[in-house]
Amino acid sequence: MGSLTRKSKERTLIIGLIATLILSALILRLFWLQTVNSDELSIQAQKNWIKEQVLRPKRGSIYDRTHQYHLAWETDAFVFGAELSQVKDQKKTAQQLASLLGVSKQQILDKLNQKRSKSQKSIEFRFPGKYKYNKDVYQRFTKLKEQNDALTGIYAFPTKKRQYGGNQAAHVLGFLNTDDQPIGGIEAFYDKLLRGESGEVKFKKTKDGTMIEDDPQKFRPPIQGKDMVLTLDTRIQNQVESELSEAMKTYQAKGGTAIVADPKTGEILAMASYPTFNSNQISDTYNTAKNGHNMAVESQFEPGSTFKIVTLAAAIEEKLFHPNATFQSGSIQIEDRIIRDWKPSGWGTITFREGVELSSNVAFIKLGQLLGRDRLIQYIDKFGFGDITQRTGRKTGIDLPAEASGYYFNGQLYPTELASVSFGQGLSVTPIQQVMAVCAIANGGTLYEPHLLKEVWDQESKKKLKTIQPSGKRILNPDTTKKVRELLRDVVKQGTGIEADLPGYQVAGKTGTAQKPDPNGHGYLDNKYVVSFVGFAPADKPDVVVYIALDEPSIVGGEATGGSVAAPLASKILKKSLQVHEVDKNLLESLNVK
CATH class of the missing domain: 3.90.1310.10 (Penicillin-binding protein 2a (Domain 2))
Incomplete structure (x- = not known):
């Protein structure tokens, strides 16, 4: 009996000891959790029941x-x-x-x-x-x-x-x-x-x-x-894209671009480049190498005769242009080089006014010689192209990424270089640079900074927050630009740009047919041209400026030039733009605007 009682007491003692140890362990664990490890556990708990969402x-x-x-x-x-x-x-x-x-x-x-x-x-x-x-x-x-x-x-x-x-x-x-x-x-x-x-x-x-x-x-x-x-106008943008797309097919061109601008503000009303892509189907239509760059602001190529507008304006501003003075067209020797007109035999002895209408290289070389190296460099810079004696020029500042700045001589303008620059050869510029330069002629002498942003709005309150104001500086006398516009009107009325004319609207402008340089540095490529036209209407009080350029177009049984390809395309775009702006051609005719 005593033995059983003793065993019972030992069992009770062991159970009590185990219970005491368990309780002690629980107390120690609670102490640890509530004091030593409380911060870590609190953080872990918050992760489980608190959510942060962007x-x-x-x-x-x-x-x-x-x-x-x-x-x-x-x-x-x-x-x-x-x-x-x-x-x-x-x-x-x-x-x-x-x-x-x-x-x-x-x-x-x-x-x-x-x-x-x-x-x-x-x-x-x-x-x-x-x-x-x-x-x-x-x-x-x-x-x-x-x-x-x-x-x-x-x-x-x-x-x-x-x-x-x-x-x-x-x-x-x-x-x-x-x-x-x-x-x-x-x-x-x-x-x-x-x-x-x-x-x-x-x-x-x-x-x-x-x-x-x-x-x-x-x-x-x-x-x-x-x-x-x-600043884009959808009606003009759609017309530009339609006409440019059709021209690409018709002339089998490698690429093309078109820009429509308001010369009074620098606003871009339309801008397109081809080949293009569908922004909603990027994986199927977009290729960085093939259609990923905006030719209007990123491409650099020799402007050809459209650049002659700069030489003409500079000569008139300096009172060196005499429209009725004569010269022998056809060719001219500069040091050991003979430079010819696009018509090698020329047109005989003609006036400088006729030289402008016919886009005579000889006429513009002579104007460049009258201006001289320093003044020509100065005016090219004034027109926004930058210093052409440097490697690169000056960007226009348009609000688009990847704008190019032009590619130049990076050295002195020797007599042969001065001659070639005078008629738009030997230097590379961008389409947007040319557009803004011609806008300055169209608006009376102010070089504006091109821009695409017109207004900023708050999407919740529907309130306008900001309106972009035109930014520009005067570079020419208004009388100079008036004379240039009259001469460019003659280019379209009876010269190389005749295909750009619109009855009643009085278009003015200049064609360009620039031979493409050999990428290997050996002169120019045979039968490879960038053809272009830049112009505006109405000639006396311009409302819009249009620029067209096509890379290596071809015409079956004919010659692809700025006059035969780019000018008629510009005419269609000008017509649509003027109609959108409600410019009344009958009113212009009644006022005898020329």
């Missing part, structure tokens, strides 16, 4: 100058993803999803089977140019998912997508890639304004992410991107 701002829309027509905007879109554990049959899923998303079956399978961390339970279907899909794709997806179980585990999530008007003003606008990063154009140049600033929200949540309280612990709303109104 609030994406809405990117600003881009409008044409009327503020009525969208050029770029955000639209509802969907991103597709897979919950990997729920996908039952990868092959069937890939078959259904491939046709829906416009990719191959193998691409879907590769995505489903790609290496990933063990903790990754889901994936997004993101392929080059195939990421965000329109609402119609989502609607087809929901119907397919209802009809069979091949799409089990596949989900669609709402998001926003940048939308454009196809290839409309593609190079001017640029685009957003699949990572929402801007590539080129207005999208890149004004990205900070368009993008806005992200916001933030922090709140307590349930396991499934639902907010527990009505008021978040932290809330910073996003700052929405600003809306932009550009």
Whole structure:
């Protein structure tokens, strides 16, 4: 009996000792958690029940100058993803999803089977140019998912997508890639304004992410991107693109560009380059090497005879141009080089006025000699081209990325170089430089900085925040520009630019047919030309300036020149532009504007 009692007491003691040890351990653990390790655990707990979420701002829309027509905007879109554990049959899923998303079956399978961390339970279907899909794709997806179980585990999530008007003003606008990063154009140049600033929200949540309280612990709303109104006029832009596209096909040209500007402000009313691309289908239509650059601001080529306008204006400003004085056309010897007119035999003895009308190289060489090296350099710089004795010139400052600046001699202007520059050979400039130089002739002598942004608006309050004011400086006397306009009117009325004329509108301008230099440095290429025309109307009081250039056009059974190719194209664009601006040709005729 005594033995049993003793064993019972020992058992009770052991149980009590074990209980005491367990209790002590619990007390020590509680002490550790509440004191020593409390901060770390608190942080871990907050991660489990507090959620921080970035609030994406809405990117600003881009409008044409009327503020009525969208050029770029955000639209509802969907991103597709897979919950990997729920996908039952990868092959069937890939078959259904491939046709829906416009990719191959193998691409879907590769995505489903790609290496990933063990903790990754889901994936997004993101392929080059195939990421965000329109609402119609989502609607087809929901119907397919209802009809069979091949799409089990596949989900669609709402998001926003940048939308454009196809290839409309593609190079001017640029685009957003699949990572929402801007590539080129207005999208890149004004990205900070368009993008806005992200916001933030922090709140307590349930396991499934639902907010527990009505008021978040932290809330910073996003700052929405600003809306932009550009100087582009959709009506003129569409006409320019249509005419340029047709000309590219007709003349089988390698490339082409067209610019329409308001000479009174420097506003760009239209700008197009070809080949072009569809901003909504980048993966299928965009290629950096083939159509990725904006020829209007990024290309540099010899201007040819359109540059003669600078030499002419400088000679008139310096009172060195005498229209009725005569010279022997055809050819002229400069040191050991003989330079000829585009018509090698010339036209005999003609006046300088006729020399301008006929685009005589000899006439402009003689004007360049009268001006001399220093004055010619000075006027070229005044017209915005920069110092041509340097390697590169001066950019116009247009609000587009990747603007070129011209490529020059990087040295002295010797007599032969002075001669060639006088008629637009031996130097490379950009189309936008030429446009602004001619705008100065058209507006009475002010060189403006070209610009595409007209207004900035707040997209929430719909209030205008900023209006861009013209920026320019006077470079010529108004009387000089009046005389130049009269001479350029004669070029179109009875000279090389006759194909650009519009009855009743009185067009003025200058043609250009520039031989392309050999990239290997051996003179010029045979039968390879950039043909161009730059002009304005009405000649007496210009409303618009138009520039056209085509790279290596060809005419079956004829000669492709600035007069035969670019001038008639410019005429069509001028007509549309003047109609949009409601310039009444009958009124002009009644006023006898010439």
